[in-house]
Amino acid sequence: MKNILRIAFFLILFSSCTNDKDPEIIPDPKDSISTDTIQYYGVNYVYDIKGFPVINLTISTKQWNRLLSNYDMNPNNEEYVAGDFSFTKDDKLAKFDSIGIRIRGNTSRRRPEGVTGEVHNSLNPDWHHASFSIKLNKFVKGQKMQGVEKMNLKWFKDDEMYVRELYCYDLFERFGVWTAPQSSYCRLNIKIREDSKQVYYGVYQLLEPVDEEYLNNRTTKFADTKGNLWKANYGADLVNTDRGRMGLENVTLTTTYTPVYDLKTNDKNLEAAKDQLLEFMTSFKNKNGAEFQQWLITRMDVELFLKTYAVNVICGMWDDYWKNSNNFYFYFDSAGKFYFIPYDYDNTLGTSLLMKDSGRQDLLNWGNKNNNLVKKIIDIPEYQTLYKSYIKMLTDPKNKLFHVDASKERILNWHKMIQNHITNDTGEDMELKDVPASWGNCEFYRLLDSNNNFFVIRAANIPL
DSSP states (O other): OHHHHHHHHHHHHHHHHTTSOOTTSOOOGGGOOOEEOSOOOOHHHHSOTTOOOEEEEEEOHHHHHHHHHHHHHOTTOOOOEEEEEEEEETTEEEEEEEEEEEEEOSTTOOOSBSSTTOOOOSSSOOBOOOEEEEETTSSSTTOOBTTBOEEEEEOOTTOTTSOHHHHHHHHHHHTTOTTSOOEEEEEEEEEETTSSSOEEEEEEEEEOOOSHHHHHTTTTTSSOSOSEEEEEOTTOOSOOOOGGGEEOOEEOSSOEEOOSEEEOSOGGGHHHHHHHHHHHHHHHHHOOHHHHHHHHHHHBOHHHHHHHHHHHHHTTOOSSHHHHSOSEEEEEOTTOOEEEEEOOOSSOTTOOOSSSOTTTSOTTSOSOTTOHHHHHHHTSHHHHHHHHHHHHHHHOGGGTSSSHHHHHHHHHHHHHHHGGGOOOTTOOSOSOOOOOOTTSSOTTOBSSSSTTBHHHHHHTSOOO
16 A cells, blocks of 8 residues: 555656656756857866866756656666856856756765655755755757866765875876866856745866767877777676677666666667677687787777776775776777776775775785786786876876875865855765775775874885
């Protein structure tokens, strides 16, 4: 009986939501009153680590309730609801109507208000930190800001320092790893249109999604942007050649299908994309010696890949390809050249679990020996020398990269910028505290304290 009543509740709620302006009807762009009068600076203006913009989302009660009911039907759903968006930076304002908003994230995905079955409570709301995806052109074709059509807003789950993932992406950029997504801070307000006041959700991470737009933002870097982009989910060892692990994600309000290898572009050519991926994995596995090295030169940017992994391991990223077969994207250009794309770096800098101690783990034997994309390459003497040289470059004080003094200076500057804005209306995550995640196995690590400092200990345990 309870299940019948619950189903009836959702049907009534969903029906009432659809009486609002139907977000599936795309407005004519000429009817939009969106404005982006800021001089064009490009995507770097949006993802500016020294900037601290304010993002306002305005959404009707009906659309917000639809967002909540969608989550209740399937927390993994990817359904957008309609709202309005503004972006204020340096006293310059950009506004957009009829944008798409949805909940996103893996372990950080949760309901932004109340508990299952509840609708918005305007008198006594129970707000929660949650991560959101913003799609400016979801309901208005061609709508974008500074060349950006889509962005992710991520709360700082399990990182009381508000810094780990931003530090890593910033370090990738400083070290010339241009395949890493861009990232910065922002402040987030949400206004339920019928309520009297807006809700301050606090300091958020503004993160570039890895998608077709990501490729287009790097047209001068990739040979071309018409190739196959894949998202690698848990189990992506790049060894198992079962075609059934490769596919197109299909998430609805009632079902979730996520393949190990999820094709994000050229979905009409899935079988050809599978063939390309299988050929790459098979050749990587079967070729050896001089033949393997010559093949690598033509099929990978080996130097870029080794720079990527030098940053990856020195930051203590254990929930990655090498250790956990997880959390990365990769791209094949039209000629079949492979590019590794780093992704999801909140569990770093001393927050670890699946290895004994990420600050002291052997950087030449970081993870699973069967995930040999890294190990087979660095077993080649000249590439191992190059890999070690990148690690040493990162820790060299003169380069001001991973060295403790430069790292602490950057973190303190970021904290100075955000510290007076941490307190928020959710009542959550309202203190900057120098500790790793509570569920980790190395709770002693610190980033600013001189005792058990992760930067110091990691730099003291690198290959000679």
